[in-house]
Amino acid sequence: MKKIVSVFLIFLICSCSLLIKQKELTNEKIKExxxxxxxxxxxxxxxxxxxxxxxxxxxxxxxLLRKKNKKFRIDIFNSGLLGLSPSTQAQILFxxxxxxxxxxxxxxxxxxxxxxxxxxxxxQKIVRESKNIEKMDTQFIFSLSDxxxxxxxxxxxxxxxxxxxxxxxxxxxxNLPYSLNIFQDEKELANFTIDKWSFDxxxxxxxxxxxPSDVKIIENPNGNDLNK
Numbered sequence: 315m316k317k318i319v320s321v322f323l324i325f326l327i328c329s330c331s332l333l334i335k336q337k338e339l340t341n342e343k344i345k346e347x348x349x350x351x352x353x354x355x356x357x358x359x360x361x362x363x364x365x366x367x368x369x370x371x372x373x374x375x376x377x378l379l380r381k382k383n384k385k386f387r388i389d390i391f392n393s394g395l396l397g398l399s400p401s402t403q404a405q406i407l408f409x410x411x412x413x414x415x416x417x418x419x420x421x422x423x424x425x426x427x428x429x430x431x432x433x434x435x436x437x438q439k440i441v442r443e444s445k446n447i448e449k450m451d452t453q454f455i456f457s458l459s460d461x462x463x464x465x466x467x468x469x470x471x472x473x474x475x476x477x478x479x480x481x482x483x484x485x486x487x488x489n490l491p492y493s494l495n496i497f498q499d500e501k502e503l504a505n506f507t508i509d510k511w512s513f514d515x516x517x518x519x520x521x522x523x524x525x526p527s528d529v530k531i532i533e534n535p536n537g538n539d540l541n542k
């Protein structure tokens with residue numbers, strides 16, 4: 315008899331819990347949770363493996379990404395024999411413009427920022443100032459005139475759509491993405507597999523490229539299309 319009563323009570327409790335409607339979050343609470351989850355974007359360092367497909371150039375190598383506020387830099391390098399004496403294959407710097415420096419070839423590609431392409435996209439500011447949040451199933455969508463941000467039910471950023479460029483973030487652990495894919499016109503340019511995150515504030519000197527005096531500078535090659 316006691317077992318029957320216990321089973322009945324458990325059933326009753328479970329039934330009642332299903333009938334209790336969860337309190338719906340306000341837009342401001344949603345923004346607070348999302349901005350908190352994006353805090354890692356202020357100052358961070360990440361390392362892992364990159365697969366790059368750019369201008370008919372294929373590359374799989376190690377990378378080191380460092381970000382501070384609106385600036386970030388990616389160094390791509392091989393590990394050398396038995397992991398010793400790594401050499402830099404490319405340095406990519408985002409500030410007011412996009413700089414891609416190839417040390418071996420001594421070439422610097424510079425993609426100047428214009429009104430249509432804003433490299434200093436402040437995601438946290440967009441979220442805070444956005445007036446409209448579209449809720450679709452388990453996703454939250456922030457749409458502006460030139461960018462769309464999509465967050466999952468845990469308030470993690472999973473998609474950033476900017477004109478022809480799409481960035482997908484997934485494989486989240488502890489609110490940090492460990493996989494990142496970049497597309498332009500539906501063609502994949504690069505994918506990152508992140509092995510490690512750390513959050514020491516980078517030195518400002520890191521965001522300066524040290525180049526030889528005889529480097530060849532090519533500005534705005536083929537406009538802003540990195541596939542051409």
